Amino acid sequence: MSENGEVLVKVSGADKVYRRGSEDLHILDKLDLNVPKGEFLALMGPSGSGKSTLLNLLGGIDRPTNGSVEIGGDEISMLSDRKLAWWRSRHVGFVFQMYNLLPVLTAARNVDLPLLLTNLSSKQRRKQVELALDAVGLSHRLDHYPRQLSGGEQQRVGIARAIVTDPSILLCDEPTGDLDRHAGDEILDLLDTLNREQGKTIIMVTHDPHASARASRTLYMDEGKLKTEKPE
Amino acid sequence: MKFLPIIWANLKRRKLRTALTMASVLIAFLLFGYLCAIEEAMNAGINVAGADRLIVRHKASIIQMLPMSHKERIQQIPGVQSVAHATWFGGIYQEPGNLHAQIPVVPEEYFEIYDEFILPEEQMKKWKETKTGAVAGRTTADKFGWKIGDRIPIQATIYEKENGEQMWEFDLVGIYDSDKEGADTTQFFFRHDYFDEAQTFAEGMIGWYLVKVDDPDQADAIAKTIDEQFANSTFETKAETEAAFTRGFAAQIGNITAIMIAIMSAVFFTILLVAGNTIAQSVRERTEEIGVLKSLGFTNPQVLALVLGESCFLSTLAGGIGLGIAFWLISMGDPTGGNLPIFYLPTRDLVTGVICMILLGLLTGIAPAIQATRLKIADALRRAA
Numbered sequence: 070m071s072e073n074g075e076v077l078v079k080v081s082g083a084d085k086v087y088r089r090g091s092e093d094l095h096i097l098d099k100l101d102l103n104v105p106k107g108e109f110l111a112l113m114g115p116s117g118s119g120k121s122t123l124l125n126l127l128g129g130i131d132r133p134t135n136g137s138v139e140i141g142g143d144e145i146s147m148l149s150d151r152k153l154a155w156w157r158s159r160h161v162g163f164v165f166q167m168y169n170l171l172p173v174l175t176a177a178r179n180v181d182l183p184l185l186l187t188n189l190s191s192k193q194r195r196k197q198v199e200l201a202l203d204a205v206g207l208s209h210r211l212d213h214y215p216r217q218l219s220g221g222e223q224q225r226v227g228i229a230r231a232i233v234t235d236p237s238i239l240l241c242d243e244p245t246g247d248l249d250r251h252a253g254d255e256i257l258d259l260l261d262t263l264n265r266e267q268g269k270t271i272i273m274v275t276h277d278p279h280a281s282a283r284a285s286r287t288l289y290m291d292e293g294k295l296k297t298e299k300p301e
Numbered sequence: 302m303k304f305l306p307i308i309w310a311n312l313k314r315r316k317l318r319t320a321l322t323m324a325s326v327l328i329a330f331l332l333f334g335y336l337c338a339i340e341e342a343m344n345a346g347i348n349v350a351g352a353d354r355l356i357v358r359h360k361a362s363i364i365q366m367l368p369m370s371h372k373e374r375i376q377q378i379p380g381v382q383s384v385a386h387a388t389w390f391g392g393i394y395q396e397p398g399n400l401h402a403q404i405p406v407v408p409e410e411y412f413e414i415y416d417e418f419i420l421p422e423e424q425m426k427k428w429k430e431t432k433t434g435a436v437a438g439r440t441t442a443d444k445f446g447w448k449i450g451d452r453i454p455i456q457a458t459i460y461e462k463e464n465g466e467q468m469w470e471f472d473l474v475g476i477y478d479s480d481k482e483g484a485d486t487t488q489f490f491f492r493h494d495y496f497d498e499a500q501t502f503a504e505g506m507i508g509w510y511l512v513k514v515d516d517p518d519q520a521d522a523i524a525k526t527i528d529e530q531f532a533n534s535t536f537e538t539k540a541e542t543e544a545a546f547t548r549g550f551a552a553q554i555g556n557i558t559a560i561m562i563a564i565m566s567a568v569f570f571t572i573l574l575v576a577g578n579t580i581a582q583s584v585r586e587r588t589e590e591i592g593v594l595k596s597l598g599f600t601n602p603q604v605l606a607l608v609l610g611e612s613c614f615l616s617t618l619a620g621g622i623g624l625g626i627a628f629w630l631i632s633m634g635d636p637t638g639g640n641l642p643i644f645y646l647p648t649r650d651l652v653t654g655v656i657c658m659i660l661l662g663l664l665t666g667i668a669p670a671i672q673a674t675r676l677k678i679a680d681a682l683r684r685a686a
Contacts, residue, residue, distance in 0.1 A: 122679075130596050130678040151600050158598020165682070169593045173310035183597045185303050230597075 077238060077270050078104035078127060083136035085122050085293075096122045097133070098293035106237070109264040109271045111281035113299070114290030120274040121242055123290070127272060128161050128240045129153045141237060158186045162231030166243035168223040170215040176202065176226045177211040183234045201229040205259060221252030228259060232269070239263065241273040245280050257283045308611045311583065319615070322579040326619035326661070327626075329572045330654060334627025336561050337650035341483065342641035343557040344547065352517035353382075354414060355524050356546040357510035360537035364389075366506040367536050374530055375512060380523045382515050385410035388496070388508035392455035392469065394445065401441045401642065403455055403489045405496035408436075414513045417481040424449070424475030432495045436475035438486030440642075444634070447473055453489075460500040469499070487642035512540070569661065577665040580612045584669035591673050592681025601674040608673050612666025613659060620658035624651065 085097035096119045104110055112120045125131035126138050129145045138146045145156055162183075170179045177198050184194040202208050205225040215223050224244060231239055241260065245253030261283055263269045273284060281287045291300040312319050357375065359365035369386070376384045390403040408428050412418055420428075420436060428434040437447055447453065451473045461467055471491050479486055497504060514523050524540035531538045541549070584591070591604060599607075628646050635644040 125679050128596065130682075154595065154598050154600040156598075157596065163596050165593075169589065169682070171307075171310070171590050171593070173314050174307070178306060178310070182307075182594070185307075186598050186603075191303065 075106045076103050077106040077108075077141055078102065078272070079137075079139040080123075080126070081137050081139070083123075083126060083133040083138060085119070085126065085131070086134040095293055097126075099136070100293065100295060102288075102295055104270060104272060106270055107264070107268045108286060109261070109284045110273070111284035111287040112272065112274045112290060112295075113276065113278075113281050113287060116276075118290040119293050120290045124240050124242055124272065124274050127238075128163060129157050155186075158183055159234065160236050160238065162228075162234070162236040162239045164224070164227050164231050164239060164241040164244045166246040168215070168220075168227045168247075170223055170226055170230075172215050175212045175214055176207060176218065176229075179215070179226055180229045180233050182230060187234070197233055198229075201233040202226070204232065204263075205229045219252070220248050221255055224248060224252070224256050225259065228256070228263075232263065232267075236269075238270045238272065241271060243275055244273060245275070245277060250279075253277075253280065304607060304610060305614075307607065308614050311587075311611055312615060314583070314586075318579060318582075322576050323615060323619035323622075325575050326572055326616055327623035329568050330620040330623030330658065331627045331630075332568060332623075333565055333654055333657070334624045334631065334646055334650070336564060337654075338627070338631045338644055338646045339641065340557050340561045341647050341650070342635070342644045352542070352544070353514050353520065354543040355510075355512040355514065355520060355527070355540050356543050357512060357524075357527055357538050357540040358508075358546075360528075360539045363509065366503050366508060367510065367538065369505050369507055371510065371531065371536065371538070375510060375527055378523060378526050378530065380515050380519050382513045383410065383413055384513075385414045385511045386493070386507040386509065387411065387511060388493070388506075390455070390460060390491075390496070391458050392460075393458060394453070394455055399445070401444075401487045401489055403491065405493040406490050407493050408490070411490065411511070412477075414511050417479050417484045418477045418486075419479060420475050420477040427474040428492070431472055431474050432492055433470065433472050434474040435471035435489060435491035436477055437473060437489045439476055439478045440486040440634075441489060442473075442476045444487075447476075449473055449476065455489075460496070460502045462499045463501050482647065483643055483645065485643050511543075569657070573661065573664055576612070576616060576661065577668070580608070580615070580665050581669045581672075583611070584608055584673055588676060588681050591676055592678045595676070595678045596682065604673050605670045608670035609663060609666040612670075613662030616662035616665065617655070617658045620654065620661065624654045624658075 080100055080102040083097050083100045084095065087094045087096060100123065102123075112123065114120050122131065126133055126146070127140065129148070132146050136146075137144055141160060143156060145153060148156060171182070180198045180201050181194055184197055189197065199208060199211070202211060205228050207222060207225050207229065210218060210222060215226070218226065239260070244260065245256050248256060257280055260271055260273065264271050273280065275281050289296045289299050357367070357371075359367055366388070372384050372386065375381060385407060387404045387406050390405060392403045393399065394401070408425060412420060412425065424436065428436060435453060441447070453471045453473055455469045455471065457467045457469055462469070477486065493507075512523070512527070514520050520542050524542065527540040528538050594604060628651070631644060631646045635641045
């Protein structure tokens with residue numbers, strides 16, 4: 070974790086309300102969160118507690134009903150769809166529980182996807198892709214399709230895709246949720262390395278106490294609010 | 302271009318489905334190309350007809366002949382530049398299936414009016430020197446393997462010789478070409494003086510006149526004057542521009558263009574449903590992948606372009622192959638063996654085909670593309686979880 074205490078993520082009074090029929094569902098309730106740059110934060114909580122919704126707000130793929138989300142000084146909840154898409158492509162990397170690789174593309178092509186939105190030449194992109202896959206230990210799997218990779222390897226490709234544009238923040242939604250303990254540990258080691266050695270700010274949603282133990286701080290979601298202590 | 306591997310990979314996702322859809326689009330454009338060539342053949346000559354050329358035939362029918370004496374009177378009408386004549390010989394070369402037009406003409410007169418036909422000067426000179434001389438179009442010469450110097454026997458079906466002989470023999474002295482798209486290079490011309498002296502059927506008569514006028518804008522007025530000149534005579538005439546004559550000829554079969562449009566509309570409507578369903582299904586199957594792309598920063602217009610790119614790529618690839626095969630088949634020649642002497646795929650129809658491919662791609666892709674742009678990332682990712 071960075072020692073300078075600079076706040077990278079600042080959520081203030083965020084509400085998220087979904088309407089189901091005539092009923093309003095309050096998923097997030099005036100939520101506040103500060104995440105310093107370089108922190109590895111774990112978010113825990115029962116299903117439906119709003120963890121993933123919060124992650125979506127932080128990643129700019131959903132907007133709060135009220136309140137604000139500020140990342141690296143950008144008030145992203147106020148950005149237009151187009152600007153928000155651009156912001157995502159530059160500042161945030163997503164790691165999904167089910168890896169969410171495109172099955173018809175090789176590992177290298179999957180990692181290349183975010184780079185297609187940049188002005189890099191194909192040669193430059195190729196170099197970046199190789200670096201990213203090397204960083205996750207898969208430089209020998211460039212031309213393999215997802216179906217030819219194990220779950221752990223697929224998740225590594227997912228992480229390579231998340232870091233290939235060198236974003237400041239990684240948002241991981243149950244990154245070990247679909248893996249066995251051994252593969253899960255390898256992924257957690259990798260995230261730990263990215264946090265310590267490259268200074269990536271990581272926010273990880275997990276159900277697994279073993280995974281959350283690797284984070285520098287753990288917060289618990291309960292009824293739309295964040296708590297420092299695990300609720301009873 | 303950098304998105305092409307994604308488009309291609311998506312099309313390869315379900316190979317059989319893509320192959321079947323492509324096959325249906327391919328066949329539609331193969332049919333389109335072939336029908337265009339047939340339509341062009343049916344309307345043969347309209348597009349290459351000279352605006353300054355008139356056809357003068359017997360008022361009753363083209364098969365009624367006109368006297369050669371009309372020529373001088375037509376020539377004297379103001380605005381007429383030159384006059385030639387032609388007659389349908391209707392002979393058979395080797396076997397009845399070998400269809401091609403044989404026409405007795407006065408060489409220099411005819412080739413002056415049909416200036417799109419290219420005959421080397423020395424061949425024209427040789428023709429003028431050889432009474433039994435004939436020239437053939439490149440297509441027919443190639444078809445039968447004729448070379449200059451060959452003796453070509455043609456069996457008459459109408460015009461017997463004086464001695465009852467039906468076999469006419471001609472010396473091939475030239476082969477004409479044309480650099481004008483759609484020009485008829487299947488015809489076989491021989492000298493009218495040889496024909497007129499030897500035949501017994503209609504001496505001093507010809508089939509129709511060809512008139513070149515000074516000013517194309519005056520063509521209709523001159524046609525009217527020609528008809529007035531011979532009104533109430535035994536040989537009344539019907540003069541009209543070459544294009545009008547050709548159009549009228551084609552119309553005897555029916556409105557070919559309307560028939561073609563009806564067939565192609567039905568085909569394309571069906572293809573629209575088939576290809577549209579394929580793209581829609583394909584996009585529906587990858588809802589979560591579209592969500593992932595958007596989470597990575599792909600904007601809605603980029604997602605729209607990806608889906609439309611996929612549908613357009615499919616339609617232009619399959620359509621291009623179909624049109625290419627049609628072009629190749631058409632270039633092999635008239636499938637009827639001579640009934641369609643002008644058989645080719647016009648450039649304008651090729652361009653129309655390409656426009657249709659792009660339109661087909663846009664129409665089949667637009668609904669799923671819009672659906673993909675409306676997809677909310679969180680909803681799409683939730684489906685994947």
